[in-house]
C-alpha cells in the first residue's frame with residue numbers, strides 16, 4: 362500500500378511540488394534541515410515548485426519569504442491558488458473580461474496578469490473570484506453573496522477551513538466559502554488543493570514530466586495528488602500525526618512517507634506483510650485485537666511506514682481504526 366523505491370525519489374521524479382506550511386516552514390521558521398534538503402534535491406536535478414492554497418500573497422512575496430528562510434526561490438517557482446483560479450477563469454471568458462475579486466493583493470495581481478480587468482463588487486462583471494483576504498468588508502461580502510445567488514459565476518481559490526496564524530489556527534477561506542454557499546445555494550468551482558487546477562497549473566508553469574506532490578495534510582495535499590493522478594510523499598513535520606495517519610481513508614493515503622524532506626534524498630524500503638505482522642526495516646507491527654503493537658528498532662521513517670500499512674490494512678478489513686492509545690512514536694522522528 363506504500364510503494365518501495367530502490368532509487369532516491371529525487372532521481373525518479375523531476376518536479377517536487379512542495380506544500381509550504383508544515384513542509385518547508387512551520388509558522389515563521391524553516392522546518393529544521395529543509396533548506397539543505399531542498400538544495401540537495403535541486404543539485405540532483407529536481408525542479409522545485411512551491412505550491413500554496415493561500416491566495417492572499419503574491420508569488421514575489423512568497424519567494425522573498427522563502428529566501429529569508431534560506432531557501433533559494435524565484436517568483437516563477439511559486440504557484441498560488443490565486444493563479445490557478447485566475448487561469449481557470451481566463452480560459453472560459455474572453456480576454457479583458459471584467460471580474461470581481463473578493464480577496465487580497467495576490468488575487469488581484471493574479472487576475473490582472475491573466476489579462477482580466479478587476480472591478481468592484483458593485484460593478485458589472487462576468488465572474489466573481491474569492492480568496493483569503495483578512496481585510497474583506499462585510500458589506501462587500503453581502504453584495505457578493507446576493508450576486509452569486511442571482512447567477513454570477515463564482516470561483517473560489519480554495520476551501521481550507523483553517524489557516525495558521527501567529528496567534529494560532531484561525532478560520533480560513535473555506536469558512537467564507539461555506540457561508541456564501543449556504544446563503545446562495547451555489548457551490549463554487551474550486552482551484553486549490555484538493556481540486557485539480559492548482560497542481561495542473563504548477564506543472565504548466567514550472568515544467569517537468571514526472572511530478573511528485575509533497576505535503577503534510579492528508580485531505581488537501583495527498584488527496585489532491587490522487588485527484589490529479591500524481592504520486593505523493595507525506596512528511597510528518599506538519600499537521601499529520603499518528604492519529605490522523607492510522608485513520609486515513611484510501612483517497613488520503615500517500616505513495617511514500619518520510620519524517621521530513623530528507624525523504625526526497627533517500628531510497629524507500631518495501632513494507633512486507635506475513636504471518637500477521639507488517640514489517641519495514643527493523644520494525645514489526647501487529648494489530649491483533651484492534652490494538653497496534655510495535656516491536657523492533659531502527660529508522661524512524663520505517664517505523665511510520667510499517668505502522669501506516671498495518672493500520673490501513675486493519676481499517677480496510679475491519680472497518681474500524683486501530684487503537685494507538687499510549688503508543689510512543691519515535692521520539693526524535695525527524696533526526697536519527
Ligand SMILES: [Mg+2]
Pocket residue numbers: 380381382383384576577578599
Ligand atoms: Mg501544509
